[in-house]
Every structure is written in structure tokens, then in C-alpha cells.
Amino acid sequence: MIKVSDTEKITINIGFVDLGQIDLLVQEGFYSNRTDFIRTAIRNQLSTHSEEVKQTLARKTLILGRQHYTRSNLEKVHSAGIKLEIQVLGLVSIAPDVPPELARATIKSIFVLGAFKATPQVKAALADRIHG
Template sequence: FYSNRTDFIRTAIRNQLERHADVVKQSTARKGLDLGLRNYTRADLEAARQAGEMLHINVLGLATIAQDVSPDLARATIASVSVLGALHATPAVKAALSDRTR
């Protein structure tokens, strides 16, 4: 059925990716990278909490978490923070997210 072992492995990988296409699409959508300026408002975080989603903040540039965001809201809605540049947030929010910041 297959010309060589490599052909078999490639076919097996393609078949697995096709079977799990929905999960692969969700994973790539969640792991996006924002370039430039990204501002997270209290409304953004509250909408994520109501939807039962956790945010993965990946920014190349400046990420800003609004001043009116409480540390509890930030911990409830932000799963990880990776910023190549600067992160602007209140000291309390930064402290609340310190274990989730890379």
C-alpha cells in the first residue's frame, strides 16, 4: 500500500490531523500572536468570563490591561501572558498574573 516507511508515516499523520481537525483549528486560533498594540478592557475580560473562556495573551509590542481590571478578574480570565515588548497593568494585576507570565 505504501512505497516506503516515510510514506506510511506521512499518511498516518494526515489521517490523524483530519480526524481531529476541529481541535487543531481551535488550538491554532487560541495561540495567535498580536502585533503592535493590544488593549484588554474590563468588558473584554468580563465577556470572556461569561463565555467560560480563558485568554492566552501573546503580544509582540505593547499589551495593556485596563486600570479598572481587578486582580481577581484577571486571574479568572487570563490563563497565560507572553509579551515581547511591554506589559502595562496595575501592580496588583501584574502580581496576580506573575505565575502565568513568561
């Protein structure tokens, strides 16, 4: 089973002066560490732009949150002759027991703003259908 975390690790480059200011705020007790500062800054920006996010979600018909696809889900979709067009802002995960052939037979496209978790074989099988 793919272990799904509530967070995704990212790497950023930041100028020395900005980093020094963050360290000063941490040292003075405003934040517990650099990560706490960065998470708070990100949340503040997302809050500032929350209305724009809502409008864009509605316009693009994106699902907000997590979408997990199991072998059983995809077998039912395949039996029904349906092709999925997955559009998610958040996380899309495909169970590790899903064969690449089944994923290709049932998934027409994947558009993800966030993270996509699947086995390397499934990712390779869907490479031409993944956008985002």
C-alpha cells in the first residue's frame, strides 16, 4: 500500500538576508522554527487569495482534496466502459496493486495541482495523460 502523508516535502531557495530575518524571528520566539514561519506565510497567502481559489475551482471543475483509486474502483469503471478524466487540486493516489494496463484502460487524463502518487510503472503507463 502507498503510504499517504498529509504533507509534501518541497525545497526552496531563499536569499541570505531573508533567511537571516526568519532566523531572527525564530530566535525571538515568534516562530518555533523556519518551517513554522514558512507554513504560516503560505497559509496567510492562501487565505488572502481564497476567493480566487474558490472561483478557479468552480470554473475548472476541480475536485478539492484527495482522490484514491483502488484496483476494485478501476475494474468497475472498466466494466462500465467509462474513461476517467481526473481533475484534482490536492492529492491523487492509485493503489500499488493497480496494473499499468488497467490504469491505461480506464484513465483518459489526469490533471493534478498538488501531488500524484502511484507506482513507477503506472506513472510511466500514464505519462502521456498526466497534466498539471
